[in-house]
Amino acid sequence: MAMSNTSEGLNWNLILGIGLVLMLLTAFSLPSLVVFSVGLLPTGVALIIDRSDQRTGTFCVGGMNLCGVFPYVMKLWTGKHTLTAAMEIISDVLSLLIMYGAAGFGWMIFLTIPPVIATFLSIIAQTRVKVLRATQQEIIVAWGPEVANAKQTDTDRDASSSNEG
Secondary structure, eight states, rough: OOOOOOTTTTHHHHHHHHHEEEHHHHHHHHHHHHHHHHHHHHHHHHHEEEEEEEOHHHHHHHHHHHHHHHHHHHHHHOOOSSHHHHHHHHHHHHHHHHHEEEEEHHHHHHHHHHHOOOOOOOHHHHHHHHHHHHHHHHHHHHOOOGGGGGOOOHHHHHHHHHHHH
16 A cells, blocks of 8 residues: 555645745745744634645635735845844834735635636526527427427336337
8 A cells, every 4th residue: 555645634745845945944044934934924824724625725815925925025135134124024014914914815815706706607507508498499399399308217118118019
């Protein structure tokens, strides 16, 4: 039997990959790690809360949250790359509002878009049913009402075959 990389719901490849990235960031870019750690807290919460197989909530919140954090990390990378500069960024209320607001917008997208798409698909399906019913009526007019009841059960087939023989 082959060993799976998941044990009790944990994806060990993902955990090891995140651990490797954290070790590299700690060794080479501690100020960036500080900004990422504080800024991406909503993504961590989404990762813990989202139990779906595809983790769509985590990806939606994480993507928007990363969009909110990225400008401040770029500011850090292009300017002074020190712990003091990182602390200034994470202690600024406006920067935290933008980072967490972007994550909140990701939650809004995650919670509102699927019902909108489901409604849209339902309307498309209802329209398709109307078209098929109209086509069915045209066929009934052309071929007669017998074609509407063309579905036979096994009992009907047995009775018709015994009458023929």
